Amino acid sequence: MTPYLPDLDIPKLYAGFDAPVTEVDCGQQCAVHNPSGLPFCCDICLAVPVAYRQEWAYLQQQGGFWHLWRGDECDNEPCDPEELRAETPDHLCLLACQGVQHCQRNLRATSCRQFPFFPYVTSDYRFIGLAYDWDFETRCWVISHLEQVTSAYRRQFTAFYDALFALWQEDFDSYADLSEDMREHFIAQKRRIPLLHRNGGYYWISPRSERLTRANPAAFRRFGPYDTPRRGQHVPNPCAR
Ligand code: SF4
Numbered sequence: 001m002t003p004y005l006p007d008l009d010i011p012k013l014y015a016g017f018d019a020p021v022t023e024v025d026c027g028q029q030c031a032v033h034n035p036s037g038l039p040f041c042c043d044i045c046l047a048v049p050v051a052y053r054q055e056w057a058y059l060q061q062q063g064g065f066w067h068l069w070r071g072d073e074c075d076n077e078p079c080d081p082e083e084l085r086a087e088t089p090d091h092l093c094l095l096a097c098q099g100v101q102h103c104q105r106n107l108r109a110t111s112c113r114q115f116p117f118f119p120y121v122t123s124d125y126r127f128i129g130l131a132y133d134w135d136f137e138t139r140c141w142v143i144s145h146l147e148q149v150t151s152a153y154r155r156q157f158t159a160f161y162d163a164l165f166a167l168w169q170e171d172f173d174s175y176a177d178l179s180e181d182m183r184e185h186f187i188a189q190k191r192r193i194p195l196l197h198r199n200g201g202y203y204w205i206s207p208r209s210e211r212l213t214r215a216n217p218a219a220f221r222r223f224g225p226y227d228t229p230r231r232g233q234h235v236p237n238p239c240a241r
């Protein structure tokens with residue numbers, strides 16, 4: 001079925017959504033933990049960028065920085081390319097860029113700008129803030145440092161999706177579905193969901209009741225190689241018996 005595709009002013013949307021996620025270059029923080037030496041979200045073997053079809057129409061006119069993902073860009077493709085294509089909603093295209101050494105910030109796709117976040121939608125259909133892609137918990141440095149996400153980025157993220165959702169119900173619905181998947185995942189794990197609320201605060205969401213509780217962002221969990229002792233924390237002595 002041909003998807004509904006509203007007219008989008010891509011240059012305007014991009015111009016309003018270009019703030020760095022954190023003040024430090026997060027790519028330098030995570031790349032050291034990736035055997036390929038690349039930031040995880042720019043490693044085509046681990047994450048395939050996506051763009052709205054309207055974006056792809058625009059990006060094709062900006063030179064050859066992007067091409068449609070072929071499925072042979074990685075020596076060890078992590079999944080069956082046909083399977084990934086079949087799973088991708090019709091309004092999105094899978095892309096590959098020329099690589100992080102040639103990254104053109106002004107031509108980053110929406111999926112690069114939003115990473116590692118997505119708009120969190122409650123079961124009663126309210127977009128209340130930013131939640132993260134839980135598949136990257138042990139890889140993405142930002143997920144372990146949510147307190148460092150800048151206010152400017154949060155404001156731009158919210159404004160971007162408010163503008164998009166006002167035009168595009170189907171896109172809103174896809175994030176409502178993703179938010180539901182997140183609630184199910186966190187219920188299974190008996191965990192609460194950290195949320196960067198659109199009001200500027202930090203909250204825990206109970207995935208079952210959806211009750212919000214104010215959170216201290218410095219207390220959010222850290223994962224994988226980022227789960228290091230914090231200032232003032234007890235450091236376990238590995239020699240102690
Ligand atoms: S968003 Fe996460 S995965 Fe991407 S470069 Fe920053 S820390 Fe690395």
Ligand code: SF4
Nearest residue numbers: 042097099100103112
């Ligand atoms: S465009 Fe830049 S940020 Fe996006 S995947 Fe390519 S290198 Fe990474």
